[in-house]
Amino acid sequence: MSASRLLPSAAAGLFLLLAGTGAFAQASAATPLGMTEAVRLAATSHPTVRNAVGQALQAGEGIADARSGYYPQVSAGLSARTGNRQLQTDGRRQVHQASLSVTQMLYDFGKVSSAVNEAEASATAARAKLLLAVDDVVRDTAQAWIEVHRQQALGEIAQAQVKGVQSLAGLVGERQAKGATSQSDVAQAQSRLEAARAQQLNTASQAERWRLNLMHLTQGRMPVDIAGEASAPLASACAAHPQTALPAPTVQMAQAERDMAQAALRGADAQLLPTLSLNAGVNRGLESGARLAGQSATESTLTVNFSAPLYEGGRSQARQRAAAHAVEAAEAALGYAQLSVRQRLEDARVQSQGHAQRLPVLAARVHSTQRTRDLYREQYLQLGTRSLLDLLNAEQEFHGARFEQAESAHEVQRLAVECLYQSGRLREAFGLVDAGDLVAGGRP
Secondary structure (H helix, E strand, O other), rough: OOOOHHHHHHHHHHHHHHHHHHHHHOOOOOOEEOOOHHHHHHHHOOOHHHHHHHHHHHHHHHHHHHHHHHHEEEEEEEEEEEEEOOOOOOOOOOEEEEEEEEEEEEEEHHHHHHHHHHHHHHEEEEHHHHHHHHHHHHHHHHHHHHHHHHHHHHHHHOOOHHHHHHHHHHHHHHHHOOOOOOOOHHHHHHHHHHHHHHHHHHHHHHHHHHHHHHHHHHOOOOOOOEOOOOOHHHHHHHHHHHHHOOOOHHHHHHHHHHHHHHHHHHHHHHHHEEEEEEEEEEEEEOHHHHHOOOOOOOEEEEEEEOOOOOOOHHHHHHHHHHHHHHHHHHHHHHHHHHHHHHHHHHHHHHHHHHHHHHHHHHOOOOOHHHHHHHHHHHHHHOOOOOOOOHHHHHHHHHHHHHHHHHHHHHHHHHHHHHHHHOOOOHHOOOOOOOOOHOOOOOOO
């Protein structure tokens, strides 16, 4: 099947797929959303995706418009002609005629074919914009979901930190009441407790902020709660070799725009060449006096036209030069898009590897700081060899290690989404579309 027929059906197929999943997602929007459910809901309801679908369908019709130049052009009309001499046998100077004309292009040295190629490239670019719109919404939603999960995890750690410091503050208060510790220890414990509560409030505020962000992405009316863990495809997203990556939508769009520029250049070259066409026409006078006695009421003509531009004030040459410059600019834009995608993918992979390597080290640190905290508490209570400051520092260091561990784990997930985005595998990872429905003669 030709690309021109596949593109409208592909865009329509995506639109129907999104609409179908959207009905289910809207029905369950009040319940906590997993990552995949949130992504699907955002992709079904976000205005940018629906706008891109409409533009892709519009661009697909442009191919049919350009191809119409291969077919006969038929027109009909009525005319009234007035002259300064007698035009009818009864002496009237006005005649009315009905006309029918057919024009068929025989050979135009590539004018129509270049217009078709340009329209096909425009449709491919619109399709790439559609994929880019979907990928942008999916990436933003997945990362917003991860941020909600991150802040909730940090909130749990912050809550545990408040409880830990609060326990120490209560212990110090009891000892101070018995005269076993100074007022400065009480003040120090209270200061650390207030700092822990401030951190807890900050994580709660950030969680609410990202829940609102997720609400707007999914077109909801209430802050979105999340459920479950990150989707399984994120686990190995950055481990794939860059050579196995599919062209990112930004690269596909740049390639299509280069093809458009090249087709426009071929069209500008063709405008300097002749056009061979065949014209056929039929005219019939509407009054009986519009023809002489014995003559036919219908006049038929058949004309072969061979036309070429001789002088247009340099317009065609200027268009030709402009098209050549557009090709150069499009080539540079394609190179930049490829470089940018490659750079961002490699950057995400390196960062992901760094955070992944840190996780076992941080896990060991959490274990060791927890042990240290417990030992310090025993030494403070039983032996009196540790100060309150040692206990507070150990408590803070333990929870600080847990904060770092949670941050690195969620950074791995966030960077996994970025790897999928830059490698063109994001939609596939979330099962949003079937590649066969989207692709017009190629891969997404």
